[in-house]
Amino acid sequence: MTEYVLVAGAWLGAWAWDDVVGELSTAGHGVHPVTLSGVAERAGEPGGQQAHVQDIVDVVERADLRDVVVVGHSYSGIPVGQAAERIGSRLRRVVFVDSNVPSNGESFTSRWSAERVAELTESGYWPPLTAEDYAGQGLSADQITRIVDGSTPHPAASLTEPAVLAGSLAELPATYLKCLLDGDTPSPDVVALLESDRWELVELNTGHWPMFSQPAELARVLLAAG
Secondary structure, eight states: OOEEEEEOOTTOOGGGGHHHHHHHHHTTOEEEEEOOTTSGGGTTSOOOHHHHHHHHHHHHHHTTOOSEEEEEEGGGHHHHHHHHHHTGGGEEEEEEESOOOOOBTOOTTTTSOHHHHHHHHHHSEEOOOOGGGGTTSSOOHHHHHHHHHHOOOEETHHHHSOBOOSSOGGGSOEEEEEEGGGOSSOOHHHHHHTTSTTEEEEEESSOSOHHHHOHHHHHHHHHHHO
């Protein structure tokens, strides 16, 4: 039995995986959706990036999980990549779902302008997207409403703190899922990692939020990775 640890991107909590959880559970696997500190039902808690890494590691260690597939969507690929390294032999595979990936010493906002970073830091939060921002991503009106209504501000510290890696992500067994409505090719850092024989690329003809737009298809990708 594989244990799936699922981490959604910015503004979203464990609830974002509801339509995927049943698919994985029915297939006989353990499923552990994670809400990171500072968002959803944990809004108000301090939510730095290293706190998010620890949130994920804690789920694995407290339940003594083995054969873990840890899944990071969007922003959460950054803490998930670090957590995958830290859980060591417990890891079966890491799956990056149309996500950022960590680079040692770099943050989510490393390529943002100084003015934009200052504005984010001053507010303390990254505000959720509006309904209009989800256009063209393969989502129905009801799905967009569900995402917008469930989103909460995302803690700024998680975006500005640098990643901490002991080794190269290329050494981890990994699947990168590219959602084609959000661009035909992965970012250059991911393209470089895909040169590793431990990484594979999978494509899905949907937008950036496949847990809502194509949950069954996403579940099949995760099952194949496990």
